[in-house]
Every structure is written in structure tokens, then in C-alpha cells.
Amino acid sequence: MKKVINITLAGMVFAVEEDAFNALSTYLEKITASLDSNCDIEEVKGDIETAIAEKLIARNKNKNMAVTITEVEAIMEELGDPSDFNEGPVSSKDNATETNNSDAKEDVSKRLYRDPDTGLVAGVCSGIAQYFNIDPVIVRLVFIFAAFLNGFGFLVYAILWLIVPAAKTTEQKFAMRGDSVTLKEITDRVKKNVKSVDTEQVKTKSDKAWFAARPILKKVVDFIGLCARYVFTFARYIVGIAFVLAATFGITLLIMASTVLWLSNRPLSLPGAESLMELVFADVSGYVLFISLLFVLLVPFLIVLLTGSSILAKRNYFTIKKSVALFAIWLVAMATAGSIGTVYITDMEIRNRLQTIVESEICMNPTCEEVRDINY
Amino acid sequence: MRKGFLEFPVLLIIGAKATYAPDILQQLKKSNLIVVEGTLYPLLSRLKRYGLVEYVWEESKSGPPRKMYSLTKEGESILVALEESWQTFNTSINKLIKKYEKSN
Numbered sequence: 313m314k315k316v317i318n319i320t321l322a323g324m325v326f327a328v329e330e331d332a333f334n335a336l337s338t339y340l341e342k343i344t345a346s347l348d349s350n351c352d353i354e355e356v357k358g359d360i361e362t363a364i365a366e367k368l369i370a371r372n373k374n375k376n377m378a379v380t381i382t383e384v385e386a387i388m389e390e391l392g393d394p395s396d397f398n399e400g401p402v403s404s405k406d407n408a409t410e411t412n413n414s415d416a417k418e419d420v421s422k423r424l425y426r427d428p429d430t431g432l433v434a435g436v437c438s439g440i441a442q443y444f445n446i447d448p449v450i451v452r453l454v455f456i457f458a459a460f461l462n463g464f465g466f467l468v469y470a471i472l473w474l475i476v477p478a479a480k481t482t483e484q485k486f487a488m489r490g491d492s493v494t495l496k497e498i499t500d501r502v503k504k505n506v507k508s509v510d511t512e513q514v515k516t517k518s519d520k521a522w523f524a525a526r527p528i529l530k531k532v533v534d535f536i537g538l539c540a541r542y543v544f545t546f547a548r549y550i551v552g553i554a555f556v557l558a559a560t561f562g563i564t565l566l567i568m569a570s571t572v573l574w575l576s577n578r579p580l581s582l583p584g585a586e587s588l589m590e591l592v593f594a595d596v597s598g599y600v601l602f603i604s605l606l607f608v609l610l611v612p613f614l615i616v617l618l619t620g621s622s623i624l625a626k627r628n629y630f631t632i633k634k635s636v637a638l639f640a641i642w643l644v645a646m647a648t649a650g651s652i653g654t655v656y657i658t659d660m661e662i663r664n665r666l667q668t669i670v671e672s673e674i675c676m677n678p679t680c681e682e683v684r685d686i687n688y
Numbered sequence: 689m690r691k692g693f694l695e696f697p698v699l700l701i702i703g704a705k706a707t708y709a710p711d712i713l714q715q716l717k718k719s720n721l722i723v724v725e726g727t728l729y730p731l732l733s734r735l736k737r738y739g740l741v742e743y744v745w746e747e748s749k750s751g752p753p754r755k756m757y758s759l760t761k762e763g764e765s766i767l768v769a770l771e772e773s774w775q776t777f778n779t780s781i782n783k784l785i786k787k788y789e790k791s792n
Contacts, residue, residue, distance in 0.1 A: 322752035343726070352733050359709065359729040362752050366710060369751040392724030429776065 316378050321365035322358065328379040335384050336364075342394040363391065425479035425488040426472075432537030433544055434473045442489050449526060452533045470544075548623055555620025562613040570606055601652040607645035611638055694731055696774065697721050699759065699767045702741055706758035732757065740766055 315330045328336065343360060347353045367387045368379060424443045426435040437455055441448035458465025479488040615638060622629045694716075701707065701715050709728060716722035735741045740763035743755040759767065 324752050347730060352737070355736075356729045356733045359732065359755070360726060362754070363709065363725070363729065366751050366754075391726040394726065396724045397726045397730050429779075 314378075321368070322362040324365045324369070326365070326368055326379055327377075328384075329381065332379050332381040332384040335381060335388070339384075339388055339394070343397065346394040346397055360391065422489075423484075423487045424476055425484055426476050427485075427488060428478050429485075432534060433469070433541045435478065436469055436472045436476060439476060439479070439488060440472075447526070449530050449533055452537060453529065456533065456536055469540075548626075552620050552624035555616050555623065557620075559613045559617035559620060563610065563617070566606065566609055566613065570602075573602075597652055597655075601649060601656065604645040604648035604652070607641055608649050611642040611645070614638060694722065694727065695735065696770050698728070698731060698735065699740065699763060699770065702757050703759050703764065703767050706756055708746075708754045708756060710754075712757070735763070739763075 316327045317330060317333045319326055319328055319333065319336075340357065340361070344353060344357060347356055364387055367390065368383070371383060422443060425439050427438040427442060428435040430448070431438040432452070437451040438448050441451045455465045455469055458468065477484075479485045618629045618634070697716060697719070698712060701712050709732065712732075713722065713725055713728055716728070722728065732741065736743070739760055741757050742760050743757045745753045746756045748754050
């Protein structure tokens with residue numbers, strides 16, 4: 313024989329055995345203690361009482377049968393431990409991390425990135441849209457419109473493609489959107505946006521027109537984007553191949569010319585070339601001038617070659633080391649060629665001057681005068 | 689995995705059809721998403737406080753009156769946004785999984 317206590321749960325009367333009652337009341341107390349301020353404690357308590365009531369009714373306990381401890385334990389098992397109820401940011405610890413997150417959020421400033429994931433061509437428009445928090449369709453429309461202005465939009469797009477980095481890492485993607493990781497923060501952010509959109513919607517009729525036109529415009533924009541993508545891919549291959557070909561051609565020509573110059577004494581039938589060659593290969597400094605000139609010409613060709621292959625392979629082959637090395641080589645070659653070249657030029661000028669002096673002296677000769685006499 | 693994540697499936701369930709807490713629980717259990725039933729109630733109250741869901745009281749023949757939950761307009765738009773971000777998340781993870789599987 314057990315004592316029975318009558319209780320109400322969600323307005324329903326239940327007869328509960330004493331031990332079951334004790335278990336149930338401690339359970340409900342625990343729930344109250346564990347619930348955070350984030351939700352209305354009274355309401356949740358009511359909800360849980362309703363849930364318990366429904367479970368008891370399902371077990372046919374509201375009529376003449378008393379609720380026993382086994383049933384209460386079974387229900388408690390189903391509902392779970394109150395300490396596990398709060399799965400959101402609840403405890404003081406979680407609150408601390410939350411504030412940390414919001415601090416971090418302030419630190420993570422929004423940055424402009426390209427978004428290749430949602431982009432149509434290279435994600436430039438998508439990135440801009442995310443940066444300014446506007447509809448990408450609008451940005452795309454602007455670019456398409458601008459493309460008709462003598463290809464201005466096209467050019468701007470290509471330039472932005474080159475300068476704006478793509479958001480690759482998760483961190484970059486979050487920086488692109490200017491938000492942080494937790495679901496709650498995403499929800500908050502969206503909520504804010506929705507609110508502003510809602511008010512705007514109410515405000516203007518043009519917005520309604522926009523929402524009606526958007527799906528059609530989106531299709532058109534998507535199609536043009538797809539075409540642009542093909543055009544850009546095609547252009548990429550053409551430009552890349554042209555660069556590589558031009559560079560290879562240039563380098564081959566340069567090497568051929570230099571070998572010919574090097575090996576033969578009289579390479580060119582040009583007048584004056586012979587004396588030039590003699591002059592150049594007269595001593596060591598001539599060779600140095602020759603080699604440095606070769607490098608001065610070779611480095612730009614190499615840069616064109618690297619650019620071409622970078623464009624073709626969609627990879628940047630210009631590492632910092634390579635760029636610095638190329639630039640250094642070019643500078644050294646330029647300086648050497650410049651200094652030796654000036655020496656040679658002044659040398660040649662002196663020679664030329666000497667020659668003219670010699671020539672004029674020759675003119676002073678009687679033979680010259682004879683000629684003059686004849687002319688008179 | 690389930691911590692801080694249940695909001696999304698709950699919103700999905702309510703979004704599909706306005707429903708009661710026991711029904712939501714049943715669907716969550718079917719898809720193996722919930723272990724502790726009690727979790728749902730604070731969660732629903734929180735969603736209500738955020739203004740994402742609302743409820744109306746409905747009389748029940750067999751038991752106490754129940755709360756019939758449905759999405760608010762805001763809840764709907766947030767669900768769309770959540771779905772979108774989930775899809776992107778999903779594709780990224782799937783890409784990584786494929787890459788991982790290929791490497792093995």
C-alpha cells in the first residue's frame with residue numbers, strides 16, 4: 313500500500329504515488345535550476361509538464377491508475393537529464409567564449425575577395441556583392457551594362473580578376489562575408505538583414521518590381537555569365553599561347569643571333585659591322601658588354617614566357633625569389649651594359665672626331681686644292 | 689555534433705508543416721538527430737523568443753491543450769538562408785571527403 317498524491321500537470325489531474333511524486337518534483341526543480349535565462353523558464357517548464365502529461369496519458373495513467381516510480385523513471389529517461397537540456401550557448405563558460413567570438417568578430421574586418429564558389433566567371437561580382445551586402449544579380453547587371461560601354465566593364469572585370477585574390481581558405485571566406493562561425497551569429501546576422509529587407513519592401517514599390525523581375529534577370533545574367541566565362545577562357549588560351557610563342561620565338565632568335573655573332577668574324581654584310589665587331593671583341597670588356605646586353609634582352613623574354621605559362625596553367629609562376637632574381641640579373645646586366653656601352657660610345661665619338669680631323673687635314677693637301685681648282 | 693545544431697532540423701520540420709512538440713520529437717528521433725528529448729523545449733522557447741517560430745494553442749481530445757508551432761516570416765527567411773549556408777557547407781565537406789577517399 314502506498315500513499316497517493318494528486319497533482320496537476322498542464323491542467324490534467326494525475327494520481328501519483330509518493331516516491332514517484334518525490335522523484336518527479338526533484339526532476340522539475342532540477343530543470344528550473346538548469347535552464348538559462350535565454351528562454352522563458354516558466355514556459356519551458358510548462359512545456360515539459362505538458363510533455364510529461366502526454367506521456368502519462370499515453371500510458372493510460374490519468375484515469376484510475378496511479379503513477380508509479382517506474383513510469384516516472386521511464387519518462388525521465390526519455391526526456392533526459394536536465395543538465396543536458398541546454399545545448400546552446402548557456403553556461404558561463406559558453407558565454408565567455410561567445411563574448412570572445414564577438415571580440416574576434418570585430419577583429420575580422422570584412423575584406424574584398426573573389427568568390428569562385430558562387431561566381432559565374434571568376435567570382436568578382438559575387439565577391440563585390442558580398443562585400444557590399446547586395447544582390448549579386450545587381451552587380452552582374454552593372455558589369456554587363458558597363459561591358460557595352462566600349463568593353464569598359466569587361467576591362468574592369470579582367471583587372472579586378474587579376475588584383476582581387478580568391479577566397480580559398482575558410483578564414484578568407486568568412487572575412488569575405490564579414491561574419492564568424494557560430495550558427496547563432498549567422499542567424500542573428502540574417503535576422504538583421506531580413507528586417508532591413510522587410511522594411512524596404514514595405515517602403516517602395518520598385519522593390520516589388522525588382523523581386524518580380526529578379527528570376528528572369530537572373531537567368532539572363534547567368535546565361536551571359538556563362539558566355540563570358542567561355543570568352544574569358546578562350547581569351548586566356550589565346551593570350552597565354554601568344555605570350556609563350558612570342559617569348560620562345562624571341563629567345564630562340566636571340567640565342568641564334570648571339571651564336572652567329574660569337575662564332576663568325578664577319579657575321580653581317582652591313583657596312584661598318586666589321587669594325588664594330590672588331591671593336592666589341594677586341595678585349596674582355598667587349599665580351600662582358602656582349603653578355604650583359606644578351607641578358608638585358610633575355611630577361612624580358614623570360615618574364616613574358618613566365619607570364620604566358622602562368623596564364624595558361626592558371627598558376628602564378630612568379631615566386632618572390634624568382635622575381636627578385638630576374639630583376640637583379642636584369643639590373644646588373646643593364647648597369648654593366650650601360651657603363652661599358654657609354655665608354656664605347658665616347659670611344660667611338662673620339663675616333664669619329666679624330667677621323668673627321670684627319671679627313672679635313674687631308675683636304676688641306678695640295679691634291680685637294682687641285683680638285684678645287686678644277687672645279688673653279 | 690548535435691550541440692548548437694538542432695535549431696536547423698527543428699526549423700526544417702516546422703517549416704515543412706506546422707506541428708506539435710511530440711511530432712517534432714518523433715521526426716527528430718526517426719532521423720537520429722536527438723537523444724535528450726528535454727532539449728527540444730528550451731530550444732523551441734528560444735526560437736520563439738528570437739521570433740522565428742510562433743504557436744497557437746490547440747485543444748486535444750485525449751490530453752492537455754497543445755502548442756501548434758509554425759514558422760514566422762522571419763523564420764522562413766532564416767531557414768532559406770540556413771539552407772543555403774548548409775548547402776555550401778555540405779558541398780565543401782563533400783569535396784573534402786571525395787579528396788580524402790581518393791587519397792586512400
